[in-house]
Amino acid sequence: MTESDKKCQEELISLKKEFEEFVYIVSHDIKTPMRAISNITTWIEEDLGSDADKDILDNFRLLKNRVERLEKMMNALLEFSRVNRTEMELYEVNIPKLVTDCIEMVDNKSEVEFHLSYNLINENSIILGKKLQKVLYNLLDNAIRFHDKEKKNVFVEVSEEKTQYVIKVSDDGPGIPEDVKDKIFSIFYTVNSKDIVDSTGAGLSISNKIIKMVGGTLVYTPGINKGSVFKFNWPK
Known part of the structure; x- marks a missing residue:
């Protein structure tokens, strides 16, 4: 293997490591504040009660929907990154x-x-x-x-x-x-x-x-x- 090949291989290993670290951060560290946003939104809805303005309640539902979608996308990104390592039986x-x-x-x-x-x-x-x-x-x-x-x-x-x-x-x-x-x-x-x-x-x-x-x-x-x-x- 030439020096150029070795360098390319080392760079590839480094890129894979960076990608795995990025996916870990996305899938773990960001999930906690996202769940907090969803929970806080639910608590505010409950505090407002059923008599709250319909537009406000619709906006809260939209907010929770977007948070849920973002969490699904992060789970999909994690699954995509682990295709070669999971369920290999x-x-x-x-x-x-x-x-x-x-x-x-x-x-x-x-x-x-x-x-x-x-x-x-x-x-x-x-x-x-x-x-x-x-x-x-x-x-x-x-x-x-x-x-x-x-x-x-x-x-x-x-x-x-x-x-x-x-x-x-x-x-x-x-x-x-x-x-x-x-x-x-x-x-x-x-x-x-x-x-x-x-x-x-x-x-x-x-x-x-x-x-x-x-x-x-x-x-x-x-x-x-x-x-x-x-x-x-x-x-x-």
């Missing part, structure tokens, strides 16, 4: 059950019809189960959360190949505008305003990092009739 997973478990976990699915398709040699596989569950959950949650129709259709296709699984999650929602599709894997980016759709904007970036970690690739393509298609391969 290999264990046997039943693929169809993993998919149905993820469906059960998502919210607001009462008006959603799920269409599941499997082409598997063996339903069971020894994989990083928690990581795959996280990716599937995030893609399903996005498909529902950003859908614009009353009746929603979400499709999950899982195919097994010799060296990998190929998984596709698609929907018949509004799709993603062409001019922003390159931004969707950036952490905290959302196509819709966070005031319109309650989301941290971290799900796709976390999923993309997990898939890259295991040696796969996550790709977005627009659906034939609008909608979104997210396809990734998960090496065995």
